[in-house]
Amino acid sequence: MIVIPMAGRSQRFYDAGYTVPKYRLELGGESVFAHAVGSFASYFKSLPFLFIVSPEADLGWIRAECDRLGLMDFDVRKLAGPTAGQAETIELGCADLPAETPLIAYNIDTFRPGFELPPGFETYDGWLEVFEGEGANWSYVKPAEGPEPFALETAEKRPISDLCCTGLYAFARTGDFRDALARERLAPQAAELYVAPLYNHLIRAGAKIAYSRIDPADVVFCGTPAEYEALNRPA
Numbered sequence: 001m002i003v004i005p006m007a008g009r010s011q012r013f014y015d016a017g018y019t020v021p022k023y024r025l026e027l028g029g030e031s032v033f034a035h036a037v038g039s040f041a042s043y044f045k046s047l048p049f050l051f052i053v054s055p056e057a058d059l060g061w062i063r064a065e066c067d068r069l070g071l072m073d074f075d076v077r078k079l080a081g082p083t084a085g086q087a088e089t090i091e092l093g094c095a096d097l098p099a100e101t102p103l104i105a106y107n108i109d110t111f112r113p114g115f116e117l118p119p120g121f122e123t124y125d126g127w128l129e130v131f132e133g134e135g136a137n138w139s140y141v142k143p144a145e146g147p148e149p150f151a152l153e154t155a156e157k158r159p160i161s162d163l164c165c166t167g168l169y170a171f172a173r174t175g176d177f178r179d180a181l182a183r184e185r186l187a188p189q190a191a192e193l194y195v196a197p198l199y200n201h202l203i204r205a206g207a208k209i210a211y212s213r214i215d216p217a218d219v220v221f222c223g224t225p226a227e228y229e230a231l232n233r234p235a
Helices: 009-017 032-043 058-070 085-091 174-186 198-204 224-234
Strands: 001-006 049-053 075-077 103-105 126-132 141-142 153-157 163-171 209-213
Touching: 001 032, 001 085, 009 163, 009 224, 032 058, 049 058, 049 085, 058 075, 058 141, 085 174, 153 198, 153 209, 163 174, 163 209, 174 198, 198 209
Parallel strands: 001 049, 001 103, 049 075, 126 209
Antiparallel strands: 103 163, 126 163, 141 153, 141 163
16 A cells, blocks of 8 residues: 655745645646656556545545546545654554555655656565665665665664665555554654654564665655745746
């Protein structure tokens, strides 16, 4: 299942004068929502989608966009209120999923045109997508030694390598996600409950967490007003 948490307040956009959530903004004749979800066009007919939204979200608009894009199997779940972070948003939205359900989480403000899952990803306990970058505002993967692309450690807003996450996080089992989040709550690594740090608990338990590296040009970020406005400028 592809799970897209979109229960954030879009506060930076409202502070900048915008009057709708960022996923409803227009960009090149399409909504930001359509660009982000369109990353998975290859899976519209084969995988179920779950959108987890805020209490204020317009469910009719979201469902209409999903129908227009051609998603065959999707659900939209509205939360009761704010959460402690993206990981908790996913936990609450996926509360009734069986423990063995594979879970692929993705951001609503990131675009991956033509995305395809890497061959063999389902053989790992977890998987992240990364690109070479810098700065202190990403999630990060520290690679393990050896020829296999396994993660030794993950971190949020703490550069432990130059491998930055695109915001795509896969767990072979939803039950593993829940267990890792329960452990993370005992000693949170950040002020919010982020997804990337959860992998550390699985790694310490012996799980195989892999990563795939992509070219930075293959991912487009639209999470801040500055990024959105840069994308919206005429070429």
